[in-house]
Amino acid sequence: MINTLNEKASLELLKNNRLGRLGCVLENGEPYIVPINYLFEDEYIYIHSLLGQKITAMRINPKICLQIDSIADDGFEWQSVIAHGEFEEIENRDIKTKILYRFYEDFPRFTPVEAKFNKEISLKNVIVFRIKDMNLTGVSESY
Numbered sequence: 673m674i675n676t677l678n679e680k681a682s683l684e685l686l687k688n689n690r691l692g693r694l695g696c697v698l699e700n701g702e703p704y705i706v707p708i709n710y711l712f713e714d715e716y717i718y719i720h721s722l723l724g725q726k727i728t729a730m731r732i733n734p735k736i737c738l739q740i741d742s743i744a745d746d747g748f749e750w751q752s753v754i755a756h757g758e759f760e761e762i763e764n765r766d767i768k769t770k771i772l773y774r775f776y777e778d779f780p781r782f783t784p785v786e787a788k789f790n791k792e793i794s795l796k797n798v799i800v801f802r803i804k805d806m807n808l809t810g811v812s813e814s815y
Contacts (some may be wrong), residue, residue, distance in 0.1 A: 677810030682753045685740055685810065687712050690778065692740040694719065696729045696759070704729060710738065711774055716802040717755060718762075718771045727799050730759035738803060753810040757803035768800045 677685070694708045706726055711718040717738055721727055730736055736759050741752040762768045 673814065675812050675814070677751060677753065677812055679808060681751070681812075682808040682810035685742060685751050685753045686717070686755065686808070689740045689742065692717075692738045694726065695737045695739065696726055697733050697735070698725060698729045699732055708738075709775070709779055711771065711778060713771070713774065715806075716804065717757075717806070718774075718800065718802045720772060720775060720798055720800045722797065723799060727801075730801070731761075734759040736803060749812075749814045751810065751812040753808055755803055755806045755808050757806040760802050760804040762800040762802060768798075771800050772798065 690709055690711070692708060692710055693705050695703060695705045698704050704726060708719050708721075719738075736757065738755045739752065740755075741750055743750040762771065
């Protein structure tokens, strides 16, 4: 049976996970979805990346979403949350540095994009952004 998750349950799923799928729209109008690691801090979802097509797309059209799920081993019981909002690039050096260090603390093994980043690379090459003006929708299925 499919049920709606309330805001508290949706936030808990968001806080207790670190992997999601970021959705945006490319300049040519095609949807683009990519798996990302994220941090949930101070009621924002923070993500970082090197410059590429998703950053270019979000700078043109800041409407984005992040989908997070939790699926039981049997595949029949699950929860899913989509956070709709807007791309906001972090320009403040102190906030950017704080978030990047949090990524280092929380993710001992990095994804391929993050593997290109190390402490020697200038902060100007790494883009840190967050999802602002979030609206959460969540559903679950259980027996």
